[in-house]
Amino acid sequence: MILRMIPGIILVYALAACTSGPTQSLGVVVATREPSPVPPSVENEAIPTSEDPPSDPPTIETTLQEYPVPAGSHPHDVAPAPDGSVWYTAQRLGALGRLDPETGETHHIALGVGSAPHGVIVGPDGAAWVTDSGLNAIVRVDPDTEKVDVFHLPAGGGNANLNTAVFDDMGILWFTGQNGVYGRFDPASATLEVFSAPRGRGPYGIASAPDGTVYYASLANSYVGRIDSDTREATILEPPTPNQGARRVWADSLGRIWVSEWNAGKVAVYNPKDDTWREWKLPGNQPQAYAIYVDENDIIWLSDFGANAIVRFDPQEETFTVFGLPSPSAKVRQILGRPGEIWGAESGTDKLVVIRIGAQ
Numbered sequence: 001m002i003l004r005m006i007p008g009i010i011l012v013y014a015l016a017a018c019t020s021g022p023t024q025s026l027g028v029v030v031a032t033r034e035p036s037p038v039p040p041s042v043e044n045e046a047i048p049t050s051e052d053p054p055s056d057p058p059t060i061e062t063t064l065q066e067y068p069v070p071a072g073s074h075p076h077d078v079a080p081a082p083d084g085s086v087w088y089t090a091q092r093l094g095a096l097g098r099l100d101p102e103t104g105e106t107h108h109i110a111l112g113v114g115s116a117p118h119g120v121i122v123g124p125d126g127a128a129w130v131t132d133s134g135l136n137a138i139v140r141v142d143p144d145t146e147k148v149d150v151f152h153l154p155a156g157g158g159n160a161n162l163n164t165a166v167f168d169d170m171g172i173l174w175f176t177g178q179n180g181v182y183g184r185f186d187p188a189s190a191t192l193e194v195f196s197a198p199r200g201r202g203p204y205g206i207a208s209a210p211d212g213t214v215y216y217a218s219l220a221n222s223y224v225g226r227i228d229s230d231t232r233e234a235t236i237l238e239p240p241t242p243n244q245g246a247r248r249v250w251a252d253s254l255g256r257i258w259v260s261e262w263n264a265g266k267v268a269v270y271n272p273k274d275d276t277w278r279e280w281k282l283p284g285n286q287p288q289a290y291a292i293y294v295d296e297n298d299i300i301w302l303s304d305f306g307a308n309a310i311v312r313f314d315p316q317e318e319t320f321t322v323f324g325l326p327s328p329s330a331k332v333r334q335i336l337g338r339p340g341e342i343w344g345a346e347s348g349t350d351k352l353v354v355i356r357i358g359a360q
Helices: none
Strands: 002-006 009-013 029-033 062-068 075-080 086-090 095-100 105-110 117-122 128-132 137-141 148-152 162-167 173-177 181-186 191-196 203-208 214-218 223-227 234-237 246-251 257-261 266-271 276-281 289-294 300-304 309-314 319-324 332-338 341-346 351-357
Touching (some): 075 351, 086 117, 128 162, 173 214, 214 246, 223 246, 246 289, 257 300, 289 332
Parallel strands (some): 117 162
Antiparallel strands (some): 002 009, 002 319, 009 029, 062 351, 086 095, 095 105, 137 148, 181 191, 203 214, 223 234, 257 266, 309 319, 341 351
């Protein structure tokens, strides 16, 4: 069952039997009215409910499918590619994986001795770009030839524990290292620079806003950093909840920065236009918000370790929809998508998962 959390309304989705591999339909919506709505929380700033009977909610045709990957892969991050395939980091096998969703077939590309790839994204050149904490390097994999190019961080800086990367609007790759650094790589000149992060350890997720500004989340030190591309300096932005454990960040089309708060179990948004924050607690007793992604419709998607679920948040309606995952302890650590598809890497089950969405 999927429970959609709306103040005053419960929407229940009827599901087919949960099996690994085959497509799973997420059914038709049935709406019922709660007898007494819970008063809105000041913390969550929930929208008030109407006394009028609810109108029939729109049906969103949604399916969920899991794809097994080779045992022991521990897929950490995932990135849908323009050709329809899906990249994923096989962290414990030192490889970059490639899934064909049409056939379910996968194959692995070895990245080198000692490799432990963490993040993967698709760059403006169409290649897969990997942050490899084992190699302490940025790795590029050509989508056609699958040639591997390795760009090591400067010697003498120690292991950065590389995490995640993003391209800005100028084609510069920015990346984070949990051991207290962030950096930039210029593919045109192969110049790589590393900078010390404020407060040291913690830089984790990273994202680029529509105006090109790059933001990162510091998990260990509970802040969001805004990087000045000219000075290379990072400004600390403090979410409202202390010690919230900002884990990953993503920008919407308006330039607002959405944050998954691991310790607090919340989703937060920062608006740089007026320097304001808002937060919402995820549904459930002990939510743990890990991954975050904003789709082409500015809908927010998160993974929740506490509920073993992928969570959809509609910022206009301020409502959550919880999609329980068929496999227990899936541990989706990262989400990425393309129009109509939300992909996650199930590190706990050696699977990838996709939610396919009809018209919203």
